[in-house]
Amino acid sequence: MIENFDLTMVNWARAQFALTAMYHWIFVPLTLGITWIIAFYHTIYVRTGSNEWKNLTKFWMKLFGINFAIGVATGIIMEFEFGTNWSNYSWMVGDIFGAPLAIEGIIAFFLEATFFAVMFFGWNRVSKGFHLFSSWMVALGSNLSAVWILVANAWMQHPVGQAFNPDTARFEMKDFADVVFNPVAVSKFTHTTSSSMLLASLFIISISSWFILKGRHIQMARRSIAVAAVFGLLASGFTAFTGDEAAFENARHQPMKLAAFEGLYKGEYGAGLVAAGLINPTKQPGDQQEAFSFEIRIPGLLSLLANRSPGSFVPGIEDFVYGNDEHGIMGAGEKIKKGRMALANLDAYKTAKEAGDEAAAWEALAAFNENRDFIGYGFLERPEDTVPPVALSFYAFHIMVILGSLFTLVCILYLFFSIKGTLVRQRWLLGLGTTMFFLAMVASQAGWIVAEVGRQPWAIQNMLPVGVATSNLTAGTVQTTFFMFLALFTLLLIAEIGIMAKQISIGPEED
């Protein structure tokens, strides 16, 4: 029998994965975005031959290098953690999930690692053209790695192109194109890379604004901002568009997640989007309490977001937990029953196979096939277990959206005053601008929470809950490594911030 593990250990394993992923995610979006902008600066330098552009390129490259090293350090642990802490997951879906990880290594990481050395140390070793080519290759390599890891992640959210093989008792790949061109993968990749580009633009805007406020490197800061504001504005428009697309995909494939984002317990026609609200912390599915202590809704907007139609029906959390016959939604309770039957039939099938009783095996297999789509639900205890943490999902989603809108406005203002040539005098905007990178970090981490917390309790949506995906470890062991990672990563983060701050205060070289 596939066992459920000790819940305390599972939660520590989740905490450890969340910790390592969130630390990793501090560094990755900056790398994804800033590599393109640096390649662009580098191109201007090669085309103009201007030393100022060279110094500017080198300055941002240096900051990128510091960030990149720690991104690599936190990244290796992510790959191996699937094995160390989620070994049952690795076995049950490795046939599908391993492939994008290997491809990421072959196609993306080597590109990144090989050309990184040329980008940093090639100034006098290779031709100008090849050096510039290397900068573009680093940007391409980083973003290709995002393609593959997001293909893997999207597959966890919307597992396509696979089938459960009762003989090996694991999920196996049936169609590689389905896995790669998964609609969730497309929306995830475009949303992640465009928001990373926005974050990197805000990084440059924040530091450059600080320079202008301090009266240092003004020419370099203005040039940096001019490029970053254009990149940022384009990226913010694309982020909003792809974010809308991601929400639409959620409504198709993870409707429970969308309902949790909005704290929507009972489905509605013409459902409104919460513009601002406070979640009632004691609210449970099925009780009679209000979901919000306070809320302002924009009527019809959630229906529009979910179904592209403002009057349409958007199902709520309780519709999925208890079922809704009118809309043909099967409740989680019934799914759990079917899932348990599937698991029992799978056991019977394996036992009959081992005993060499072909007839009994065939019969058990037929019975298993009737309920095989619900196998993941068989591991859950109660229908309410299918509900993700609502408050965390709700706040993370809304913080992300509100900050995203603010960033668009800030980029417009920076671009406007850059074109007018009066940016240096807008001290209020420059003051606001210095905070933008930190807010972009908050939005970025919130986005990660939205994607990953919103899919609980599933490691693989509807197929494998986190409770059966872990390794057979004691809670104490995982706790120990959790604190080891916490201590080490925090130490490295403090060092990184110190080094980065020092390099910023030193500023770019000036001829």
Next chain:
Amino acid sequence: MIGNLDYSTLQHLWWLLCSVVGALFLFLNFVQGGQSLLWQVAKTGLEKDLVINSLGRKWELTFTTLVLFGGALFASFPKFYSTSFGGAYWVWILILFTFIVQAVSYEFRKKPSNLLGSSVYELFLFINGSVGILLIGAAVGTFFTGSNFELSSYNMVTWTNPLRGLEAAFSLFNLSMGLFLVFNARTLGAMYLVNDIDFSATPDMENRLRKACMVNFICSLPFLGYVLVSLLLMDGYGIVDDRGTIAMVSRKYLANLLANPWLIGLLAAGLVLVILGVFITAKSRSRAGIWFGGLGTVLVGLAVLLLPAYNNTAFYPSKADLQSSLTIFNASSSQFTLTTMTYVALTIPLVLAYVAYVWWAMNRTRLSAEELSDETY
């Protein structure tokens, strides 16, 4: 053509591909070897900077090869991934820790306000080069000596030793494998630094490096000898029938060598090349030793990784429950996935080609003291 390959051929092919990546990783361990030599061969600040900057332009290649080794194993032998990583938890976590601290050390070491100071980052590099490689060697040793796990009928792993993998380091064979890799990495490290650095400002370091190459090679010999003799004499974990039953087979690895004489060829050619590389480096003024030592290490590594998997052998055997042992047949991905990944693997020659081109372009001129004034670690 790839679409017509049968399952067993694909399983053999993917073990070969994983082994090639693993063997390349062992060659690229010259970075780790160089790190562990730092304090011994570099006596002044300039010498240290030269060593660190020379290795610092290659460390990511080694790191990425390790990441690819993990990814390739995950995609092609997921049961190994789940059993070994989830089971031998502590040994892998410690290995990973040594690589986490390595990754930041090059970038952070010389930067002002780096919190810990240069010597701590140098210590991190030493730990990665010594403890990291030792543990990797011990883990490779378990391919022959076996581990302590049981798999349920649903392939969930239970580790039966509370040390969770660290017990591997207490076997003389595994320890010898680890120490051999450490000394071999140091031998290669010395060869690479001799190849890459322009010693006109630091002539003493060149002599120290050339000597270190020989000394570390000699240190590696007893461990290599013990590993090779043990391999010829020890019993191994063989697949003894069509149902995949595992049993202890007397002198299994000797039998594997005799059944595949080309493995003996790989081993012998590899060893000769390494010896040649050592003598070229230590006894002449040539810089070319790394090419012989590197290729030799790849060939030896390949033989060592193929030996426990081919010829109906369990590559990740369980001492606790023989029938839980992993073979390339019971641990692999499905035929569909292996076929798909084989198409992807067609891009590997392209990757190797641009890696080689960039290596050539970046190493055309040796790293000199003057260059360190700009863009350094």
